[in-house]
Amino acid sequence: MVLVFVETENGKVRKAALEAVYYGYLTAQKLGTSCQALLLGNAEDATSLGLYGATLVHQNDSISFNFFDNQVYSAAIAQAAKKLEASVVILSHSSNGKSLIGNVAYLLDAGSVSAAIDIPETDKGFSVRKGVYSSKALVNIEINTTVKVVSVLGNSLQISVVGANVEVQPITLDVLQPGIKVLSVDKLQSNVTPLPEAERVVSGGRGLKGPENWGIVEELADVLHATTACSRPVSDADWRPHHEHVGQTGIAIRPNLYIAIGISGAIQHLAGVNNSKTIVVINKDPEAPFFKSANYGVVGDLFDIVPKLTAAIKNLNA
Amino acid sequence: MKLLVCISKTPDTTAKIAFNGDNTKLETAGITFIMNPYDEWYALVKAIEIQEKWGGSVSVLHVGPSENDSIIRKALAIGATDAYRIDTEAVSADQVAFQMASFIQQHAFDIIFTGKETIDYNGAEVGGRMAAQLNLPFISFASHLDIVAENEAVVKRDMEGGTETIQVNTPFVISAAKGMAEQRIPNMKGIMTAKSKPLNVVTPQKYSPKISIVSHELPPAKKAVQYIDPENMAELARLLREEAKVI
Structure with missing residues (x-):
């Protein structure tokens, strides 16, 4: 059995x-x-x-x-x-x-x-x-x-x-007495699919220039019913919470769709995401190593491209 | 406090991976081996921080042949007190955990640290197996550890979309994730004193591994990236729906 x-x-x-x-x-x-x-x-x-x-x-x-x-x-x-x-x-x-x-x-x-x-x-x-x-x-x-x-x-x-x-x-089991004590459980945004389970992930990197610019990432994630993530420099700079960090030292994920916005694609980042089934890379630098791992690439200004992609998906869903 | 840090050897993060003729073993030519980053940056440095504040000792434990001594010396250079090397090739998580736990049973440690996983087999199994053999609590993916009294700790543990705060009494086994400590680079004094610190060689126990490697393969090559005109996001949306079928 x-x-x-x-x-x-x-x-x-x-x-x-x-x-x-x-x-x-x-x-x-x-x-x-x-x-x-x-x-x-x-x-x-x-x-x-x-x-x-x-x-x-x-x-x-x-x-x-x-x-x-x-x-x-x-x-x-x-x-x-x-x-x-x-x-x-x-x-x-x-x-x-x-x-x-x-x-x-x-x-x-x-x-x-x-x-x-x-x-x-x-x-x-x-x-x-x-x-x-x-x-x-x-x-x-x-x-x-x-x-x-x-x-x-x-x-x-x-x-x-x-x-x-x-x-x-x-089923009858001899259940042990707990040997540890859980003092608190802090969950953020319980209505969002946790990253390891998410089928679609929209992730932002340093190219976004600051936490105040995350609105466009969230709006795209919203229309895709996706979970948001970020690269290590972004969580290290406290632009985004630590638990959003995907990559080798963060969380390894395997979504159906991974959209990387303003992330160059360092090997440590790729280690956590390159199992994703479809990877979209949006970056202004055509030499960004991430393009080598991407299925679809868009070279250009993310602040211009991301809202356009959000609008296009909204259109498709309409 | 008597602290123990279990360390393992892994290929460098940037290593190009290839396998030998029958695909059972990693091709080691041209590969730089390092101390597993989670073991070094988070487990070892955290243990040293605790020792600096509370006194006691930090021992490191490794399963592997003598050619791995340079990795153990690095741990000593970063600040560990002494080291033990169980003199056998590491072949599987169950074997490494068994050898380590059998050694630990002969000594008394207050906290046993591992990294959250190794960056080669990414199994995260050794800590749990050791805790089971030692019959100790196991707290995985710890991002914070505070010693609040001589025999009591408060630990933060990462989980999906959040953290758990846990109180636990020593002895226990803990696996360290990012956040526990900041990486330390060994200084010249550390490197010099490491040479004279004790590195004890331990005879392994008899054991038959419970798994064996059949073969490795490299993932299928990715098709070349398809570039989309930044002015035509409707086309990207269409491809994601019709070609990739992901939205």
């Missing part, structure tokens, strides 16, 4: 979790087994996990799951996997999933691959593909253990409906 750990936010299943369930479903199909989901805490839409391939949802709603404690969550996931005799455990490669994978794998004596971008190859063995060297190469990794743990990189596969709503069943 393939067991998928489902992450939630504000009492709902996260988009990354739907992708993980769908990945689990496709993996289970290949292995000729079923895909089941594990929910720690509550999600009002848990039954809908069936739509993406879960045949059953196991739920434990202990109050210990109200805050994220790596030890508490890892122990619960490993325990559920043992109890349900899962041969594969799937996690989302989110900030919590990245924290969990090593811990869960150790507890299950399992080999693990994080940030998988494809369904495992199961013809002979169990091999998983992921990006390495900051996306400059790909690697296929064979997991040699009976139980396997895989985390799925966000936006790696297009989910589709393959089933119907399913039952949510309680």
